[in-house]
Amino acid sequence: METKYIFITGGVISSLGKGVVSASLGMLLKYRGYRVSILKLDPYLNIDPGTLNPYEHGECFVTKDGSETDMDLGHYERFLNQETTKENNITSGLIYKTVIDNERKGIYLGKTVQVIPHITDEIKRRIRILGDSKNYDLIITEIGGTVGDIEILPYIESVRQLKWELGEFNGLIIHLTLLPYNNATGEIKTKPTQHSVRNLMENGVQVDIIVCRTKNNISDKIRNKLSLFCNIKTNHVIESIDTKIIYDIPYLLHLQKFDQIVLKYLRLKNFNFLKKKNCHHLIEWTSFLKKYKNPKFKIKIALVGKYILLHDSYKSIIESLIHAGTKNNINIKIKWIYSDLINKENIESTFNHVSGILIAPGFGKRGIEGKILAAKYAREKKIPFLGICLGMQISAVEFARNVLGIKEADTCESNPNTNHPIINLMEKQKNIFYKGGTMRLGNWRCILLKGSKLFSIYGKKEILERHRHRYEFNNNYFNHFSKAGMKPVGLNPETGLVEALELKNHIFFIGVQYHPEYKSTIINPHPLFISFVLTSKNKKYKSL
Structure with missing residues (x-):
């Protein structure tokens, strides 16, 4: 089958848990029998996080092939129970260095080197490396930072182009955003999410699913409001409520049919967990949670x-x-x-x-x-x-x-x-x-x-x-x-x-x-x- 791509962006504030949501979705799709890998795009200009102070960016995770990468790759490995490589983490520093090196070599044949198309083309090329290997059915691409950051604009444009190039039902955009709770009025506010989604729309990107990070359960009224103002189906508004342990998140997302919605959108078969070879891993995961809580x-x-x-x-x-x-x-x-x-x-x-x-x-x-x-x-x-x-x-x-x-x-x-x-x-x-x-x-x-x-x-x-x-x-x-x-x-x-x-x-x-x-x-x-x-x-x- 042709490789399909899922893009996960973030809005309002950083550190909402895009990495855990990406890993959770990857785990759910893997246990349904699909071959899944997850890619992290980081908009900073460092070549990799190896020289970053841990207070700046958390842990530096090292892959088996010796790449210093973002800590989210640790989540990917722990959730999917499979190793990552240098192809699973890309930074703006790496993208720009590649383009500048190409220019010095004369690869662009005298053309004026610009963000579009040269930077965006390199981003798209890097995104498609794992898919082109034919080793995966689904590539989840997590984009670091938040919508509105100036550093993230080339990635948003690349996603816009790539979703169009992939064709219908081959690309899906998920937006993780915060639903803050106003203590003074006792209500969840949706306006920041509306603005975040609108910012993406202004850049030509229509969100397909919204995952809402929240401390309180969201009501049908909230779902309907986000559906109306963000141009998505009501059941495509997914709740990601705070938990004591991140390993609960896949199950909580699954209860809302998150993985099934993704598969349906991409026109993929909704394989039953229990009929797939990865079933024993899911049983071990459930057993782990039970033991952890008791x-x-x-x-x-x-x-x-x-x-x-x-x-x-x-x-x-x-x-x-x-x-x-x-x-x-x-x-x-x-x-x-x-x-x-x-x-x-x-x-x-x-x-x-x-x-x-x-x-x-x-x-x-x-x-x-x-x-x-x-x-x-x-x-x-x-x-x-x-x-x-x-x-x-x-x-x-x-x-x-x-x-x-x-x-x-x-x-x-x-x-x-x-x-x-x-x-x-x-x-x-x-x-x-x-x-x-x-x-x-x-x-x-x-x-x-x-x-x-x-x-x-x-x-x-x-x-x-x-x-x-x-x-x-x-x-x-x-x-x-x-x-x-x-x-x-x-x-x-x-x-x-x-x-x-x-x-x-x-x-x-x-x-x-x-x-x-x-x-x-x-x-x-x-x-x-x-x-x-x-x-x-x-x-x-x-x-x-």
């Missing part, structure tokens, strides 16, 4: 980081803890700890009553000493510990200082002039000056040491995990660590790079250079998080 245990995990004011900075870690906790019938409460505020005086009160400590990834010098204190506390108090990327490096520095007696031990990232660089800049990174897209990224092999806890967690010798880092464990200290009980238990077979450290005679003390959170989904929770959470639960209940 936990048997509750524990508190300390998440130590430097970007905790915006929890989306650690979105994949949060979701991985939820996946692993639910798998073990455990409700996990995260205690957010800003590493820069940790000191010797408050260390006991900071980590008292937590069942496990997780030191999150990060970059730069700020907050390093607080993280070192946290690792020391977990090691000495026998609290289950998981260090991810920088978290592993921190645990190594702490061990060198306080067990090996190397008081000046440090990481070159925070102290380039240290005499004992336990964590050093990777050799291949030493002549790199550009920051964007130059780290060690994507899937890399790791061979696990037989007999180690990490080997028993994975149940196999070789694993493949995603990376995002410039610095590495200094192998000059390899034997010192091994003899003292901090064993390198994971190595890259090509480079000898230490991928994982594990402390002997501790209930659970593991640091990994890679990012296990990128691969965790509801259907396949990551085994490392499962083991960490389960050990934290058992540790807590043994101490009661």
